[in-house]
Amino acid sequence: MTVATRKRKPADEGGAPFDRELDDLPQELRWREWMGRIEAVLFASASPVGREDLARVVGQGASVEMLIEDIQAELTGRPYELAQVTGGWMFRTRTQFADAIKAAADLGDRSLAFTEMEMGVLCAIAYHQPIDRAGLADIFGKEVSRDLLARLRYKDLIASGPRSPRPGAPHTFVTTETFLVTFDLQSVRDLPELELQRNEG
Template sequence: MSDEQLEATELRQRPQKESLFEAPPIAEQERMVEAILFASAEPVTVKDLAARLPHGSTVTQALVSLQRRYEGRGVELKKIGDAWAIRTAPDLGFLMQKETVETRKLSRAAIETLAIVAYHQPVTRAEIEEIRGVSVSRGTVDQLLELEWIRFGRRRMTPGRPVTFVVTQEFLDHFGLENARDLPGLKELRAAGLLDNRPRPGTMPGVTAEDEEDVVDSDDQDDLFED
């Protein structure tokens, strides 16, 4: 056997050096994703997960496998907007409730404003007022912004470039929604008793738009948006 053949045989028999960028096994990636989500108080985006995991990791595959593994357990992996979070199974939520719960009810104006943003986003303040039929006070918008249930969206490319409003990831997380398309339709709202035949805002005699902003209803419609 020639020297060249011996050298070639030796090279084939040598163990291949592992790449410094070789991704860990998918099971190990699942453990890493699981650890990050458990330690995070807020939902984590795929981009943020990918930035923390070793180079070459398949974050999406790890999330799908982890979500399947949590099916039927006490906690589940939920997609919230463009992020992921570990949450208590819906049917076990009653175990997490406290004996005394302090609730803050939103005014009817705030509820209607929030609903309009959720169903018509992105929507400008003028469009909200057109749909409601009355003006929207700054306090109503500020309250929803403070709750972090709505946020400023992109400005419209129209005269004056008005700012738009959209619902936030916190809003989706609070109501267990993946995206705004999961909001109930009119039939579901009526079936749940959340829509009634009360007069449109601004049509009640003796009640101005400013007065209406301070009205807090005690019926079931407000309970949908308790915090």
């Protein structure tokens, strides 16, 4: 217990500083340890982790990208993968297991489930951002409820954007980084192109 306590002391109190370089290990073991550190950091994070943050836990000359490639190779055949998304890298389940995850989610937390209207409003904001409630009303032909917008905001999928140039300068809505991660997008430029269909007569 006393040994563990000593190791946990901050460096300014005499504890050993964090060893990034691991010079005392053979090269192969050092690489494996760096891979393990990157995996641990990614597993512990609920959001994407950037290259700069990952570089803090490996040696100065180590390539974060090469370490990640080795981790990705080891995950072949696993139900989850290490993916590059906006803002860095994160673990996520593979798409072929989406139905299994939905089936399990139906038994418990449905926080990521969307109603048809919620999904419609989210898409409208994604494609027309920044857009205010009046703009959404123009698209849907009716007013979009504040409760619906609050639910999307609670799920961290939308946020407040710049003020609208309309009279009264109402708030606009924009999508968030969580939106990009949820829908596997690097940026809003990766949104599928809309096929506008007009019903004549």
